[in-house]
Amino acid sequence: MDRSEIQKAIQRGLTPMGAPDPLTLSEWAAEHFYLSAESSYVEQKWEAYPPQVAVMNAISNDDIREVDWIKSARVGYTKIILAAMLYMAEHKRRNQAIWQPTDDDSDDFVKTELEPALRDVTAMRKVFPQYLARHKSNTLKQKKFVDSILFTKGGKAAKNFRRISIDTGFLDEADAFDRDVEKEGDPFTLAKKRTEGATFPKMVVGSTPKLKGFSLIEDRAALADVLLRFHIRCPHCGEWITLQWGGKDKPFGFKWVNGDPETVAHLCCECSALFTQADYLTVWGSGRWISDSGIWTADGIRFYNAADEEVPVPVHVAFHIWTAYSPQATWADIVREFLAAAEKAKAGDMSKMKTFVNTTRGEVWEEDVEKTDSDALAERAESFPLRVVPMGGLVLVAGVDVQADRFEVVVWALGRGEESWTVDYVQLHANPADETEWDKLDAYLQTAFPHAAGSMLTIEAAAVDTGGHYTHQAYNFCRQRARRKIFAVKGDSQQGKPIKGRSSSQDVNWRGKVIKRGVKLWLVGTDTAKDLLHGRLQIVGAGPGAVHFSKELPETFYKQLTSEYRVLAKTQSGDQYRWVKPSGKRNEVLDCTVYSMFCAQQLDLHRFTDKMWERLEAAVQPPNHDLFAAAPAPAPLPEKPPERPVDAPAPRPDPAPRRSRISRFA
Incomplete structure (x- = not known):
């Protein structure tokens, strides 16, 4: 080995010990980042737009x-x-x-964005020498650099959030x-x-917002210390003003003449003067990110209050921006997109208008949803x-939802035509990780x-729901x-x-033991069950399908039963109705009821x-029964009832011995 090679080897070995020159992300990108041909309109060196600088520096x-x-x-x-x-x-x-929403999304991101960038950004070659090689350090799931690693994962499976330790996490299209x-x-x-455990932990989350009340990125931004525009x-x-869409009845925002998009200009909310996109591009270089409370930053590094006094850097920052700020889209094109969506909306098709609000204005879409009051x-x-x-209830079925600290159980009585009555709703405090705690549910x-x-x-x-931990x-x-017809469901x-x-046999790992041909796991068509339940809840009075x-x-029973909304969603197969749960709401009663409906079909x-x-x-109820007799009193309480919360229903009847189990249904 000659002297030059030795010096290079020594230099490579000492590199991790050196302190890099301090650079913000915007400075580093200006020096090194490159837009690859596969994923950009124009292949060229990166040049940040003024609104992008503060966002980039906040990330670094x-x-x-x-x-x-x-x-x-x-x-x-992106x-x-x-x-x-x-x-x-x-x-x-x-x-x-x-993390991308799915594994396929993750693979596409790696192929179309990450790998071309690793190829074209020459600064990466000293930390990623395998950029063109088939190597265990260069796969669709991870890229191993000198002194660090990047994991690329889909977000559908809980396992993809385990067994890794990182400093920085990104969630794309949240x-x-x-x-x-x-359920984890x-x-x-x-x-x-x-x-x-990271010295400088960082989470970066971005998304185009979707439906109001169900938008994860909107929920995230609500938790931020400041929301900047x-x-x-x-x-x-x-x-200081923001670019706003406005509207037909608003005295500010985008305005145009006689339906001609080429005449569009922005009406200032302060002075009511009009200015064009060209006028905007002459002043955007001196723009600021400002919150409703007056906190502002120009560079994402230093923050100031409304009096222009420097303040501590907020720990959690949210940004909002929409297409009008980008020179990649003309204001005339934005208006054309709106007019086309408005024309469709007149015919009852709101899909284009929803897309316009979400992807152009960057706002959540408010939609009429189906739900039960x-x-x-x-x-x-x-x-x-x-x-x-x-009276009328002939068969008892139960649904069980397993939570981290309890079992939630709803018992329904079913009668002729699947008319149903609530018999019990209980929360059994337990630690499901402990084998003996399941005895409470068994009893x-x-x-x-x-x-x-x-x-x-x-x-x-x-x-019993088998999802979760x-x-x-x-x-x-x-x-x-x-x-005993205790079914494992998912x-x-x-x-x-x-x-x-359909059902499938599952191996059961229990204390290290693997049991072949173990439990039979049943899949439950939850959306089908919720559609059926939603229809039944509209029935008033008695009769087939009625719910009593x-x-x-308690009040929480009804709130959980009606916690989800039925909305129209676009899928690869076309428009489909989906049941979705708004953020922060609990739905254990609904899940238990769906599992009870599964039991009814099993029977x-x-x-x-x-x-x-x-x-x-x-x-069960012979015709000679005195219909005017008082209902029998509940069975005596057990000596040691299971532990339950303060606001839980009254104690339950004493469990019957197994050998005396009464079943007239069989």
Whole structure:
């Protein structure tokens, strides 16, 4: 080895020990970043627009730990996070991960954005020598740099948020993520946990907003210390203003003459003077990001209050910007897009207008949604007590939702035509990670409930949700009780599937033991069940499909049962209705009710003939029963009732011994 090679080897070895020159992301990108031909309109060296500089520097500012960006199309978000990943790898040598909504999205991002950038940004070659090689350090799932690593993952599976430690996390198109990733939590919390322990933890989240009330990026921005919007000085009056769409009845924003987009100009909200896009581009270089409270920054490094006094850098910053600020789109084109959407809207097609609001204006879309009024259901509640099966109820089914600190159980009584009555709603405090704690649920599911006709009924079938953290514990519980019709269930991710879907045998890992041909896992067509339930909740009075509620149910029961909205969503298969849960709402009662509907189908109640119902009625509530007799009192309390919350319903009847289990349904 000659002397030059030795010197190069020594230099490479000493490089990690050297301190890099301090550079912000905008400075680094101006020097090194390049727009590749595969993913850009024009292949060229990067040059940031004035509104982009502060966002880029906020990402590289170690005092800021969370950066959110509510954005429209054509504002450069994808390029900025791409530049940020290369900057973190080459300049700061930090471990990173980027999550896309799905695995396919992640693979596409790597192929069309990341790999061309690694090829064309020459500064990366000293930290990523394998950029053109097939190598274990260069895959679709990870890029291993000198002194750091970048993970590229999809956000659908909870496993993709485990077993990695990073300094910086990116979430792209946040509104396309599931709100609750396989019942283990929201994607932001799962991703943020990967940065715990980092010296300079950083989360960068960006998205085009979607539906109001369901937008994850809108929820994130609401939690930020400041929400900043880009302001310019009006070319006429000099006041700080934002570019606003305005509207036909608004005295500010975009205005044009006689339907001609080429005449468009912006009307200042302060002086009512008009200025063109060309006028805007003469002043945008001196713009500022300003919040409603007056906090502002020009560079994303230093922050000031309304009195222009420097203030501490906020820890969590959110930005909002829309297409009008970008020179890549002319204002005339924006107006043309709106006029085309408005024409479609006149014919009842709101799809283009929704796209315009989301992707051009960068705002959430407010849409009429189908939902059931929880207050209206509560007003329909009847005087029958809980824990006593009313007349008409012939078969008991239960749904169980497993939470981190409890089991939630809803018991329904079903009668002729699948008319239903609430029999019980209970929260059993327990630690599902502990095998012995499942005994509380086992004891409850063996409860014998008195019937208004004088007999006793037990739960004929129960479905236990296996999603979340305690999948294998749930599998084991159901496997041991399969003969009692305790079913392991999971919601089917595909739309339009039957309530009682397909089943598959699952291996059960229990204390290191693998049981072949283990529990049978059933998929539940949750959207189909919710459609059916939504229709049934509209039935007032008695009869087939009617749903009856006890006045003893708490208010939270109705709120959870009606927590989800039915909205029209665009998919690859066309427009489809989807049930979605707004942020912060709980839906355990709804899930338990859906699982109870699955149990009804497992028992084939939807196929019962009149004669079959008559035989069941004769067994459970004989015709000679005195209909005017008082309902029987609940069974005596158990000596040691399970622990339950302060606001939980009253204690439950004593569980019946297994050998005396009463079933007239069989």
